[in-house]
Amino acid sequence: MLELKDITKSFGDTHVLNGISLELDNGKIMSILGPSGGGKTTLLNIILGITEPTSGQLIYNGEDLTHVPMEKRGFNIVFQDYALFPNLTAYENITYGLRNNPGISSPEEIKEMISLLGLEEHLNKHIDELSGGQKQRVALARTLVMKPKLLLLDEPLSALDGVIKESIKAKIKQIVEQYDLTTIMVTHDPEEACTMSDKVLIINHGKVAQYDSPENIIEHPASDFVRKFILHQLEVKRNNIYTLFNEGDEAETAANANAELAAAGQED
Ligand SMILES: Nc1ncnc2c1ncn2[C@@H]1O[C@H](COP(=O)(O)OP(=O)(O)O)[C@@H](O)[C@H]1O
Numbered sequence: 159m160l161e162l163k164d165i166t167k168s169f170g171d172t173h174v175l176n177g178i179s180l181e182l183d184n185g186k187i188m189s190i191l192g193p194s195g196g197g198k199t200t201l202l203n204i205i206l207g208i209t210e211p212t213s214g215q216l217i218y219n220g221e222d223l224t225h226v227p228m229e230k231r232g233f234n235i236v237f238q239d240y241a242l243f244p245n246l247t248a249y250e251n252i253t254y255g256l257r258n259n260p261g262i263s264s265p266e267e268i269k270e271m272i273s274l275l276g277l278e279e280h281l282n283k284h285i286d287e288l289s290g291g292q293k294q295r296v297a298l299a300r301t302l303v304m305k306p307k308l309l310l311l312d313e314p315l316s317a318l319d320g321v322i323k324e325s326i327k328a329k330i331k332q333i334v335e336q337y338d339l340t341t342i343m344v345t346h347d348p349e350e351a352c353t354m355s356d357k358v359l360i361i362n363h364g365k366v367a368q369y370d371s372p373e374n375i376i377e378h379p380a381s382d383f384v385r386k387f388i389l390h391q392l393e394v395k396r397n398n399i400y401t402l403f404n405e406g407d408e409a410e411t412a413a414n415a416n417a418e419l420a421a422a423g424q425e426d
């Protein structure tokens with residue numbers, strides 16, 4: 159189990175995180191959701207170990223890791239911009255971390271991961287020859303062959319569009335379930351958070367606005383902020399889809415509902 163106890167983080171006078179506490183069971187997927195600039199990446203970096211919290215504790219399976227360096231935590235991240243090595247091939251990128259730790263994944267396991275992510279035909283390509291979706295899959299494979307105890311993903315789908323997004327979303331879910339990986343994913347998309355996760359952490363102004371299952375958040379939003387930030391966006395999406403697939407009065411009702419939601423969202 160991962161436990162965060164009253165984590166705070168300030169950069170100079172800027173208080174980015176103000177007392178984040180939560181527990182996440184092993185093998186579960188958690189999404190961190192919140193407005194841009196709200197401290198999502200900072201929290202992920204604190205869990206990874208590249209940023210020290212100003213105060214608070216991080217405990218993993220009973221062990222206090224607050225001051226344990228990143229490389230000793232055994233966690234791994236897929237960064238928002240992928241951070242692949244442009245001068246190496248896809249295969250060299252995937253196996254880069256194994257150069258100093260060759261025993262972590264066997265050749266068969268590497269092959270399996272490559273095949274699971276559909277990368278066989280791209281292995282000898284350089285990074286600039288790959289599409290966004292292919293780069294994302296290389297970044298995922300590179301992290302997964304390291305067999306992280308905790309998989310961290312910073313907006314893994316934000317640079318992708320439509321069909322590719324859905325296919326990578328499904329792949330992440332499949333791999334996470336198959337390997338029983340504890341996963342923490344940052345996103346600013348409520349639909350992504352609610353459809354992919356067991357738990358959703360909503361951060362606003364550096365505080366926990368709500369931490370619960372998607373179902374409970376949707377049924378019992380803890381505040382007006384949660385209602386507006388999550389439910390309105392989900393409802394607008396649902397209404398738009400409804401309008402697309404339906405004609406006539408019902409579609410008009412859905413479109414009107416969106417106009418009302420937009421107006422309500424502008425109240426404060
Ligand atoms: N290394 C840093 N030094 C100073 N301020 C930072 C640093 N990293 C993040 N911040 C500030 O912390 C706030 C939260 O940033 P971030 O965690 O990246 O938000 P999010 O990922 O939710 O968009 C922002 O105001 C950002 O400018």
Ligand SMILES: [Mg+2]
Nearest residue numbers: 198199200344
């Ligand atoms: Mg971020």
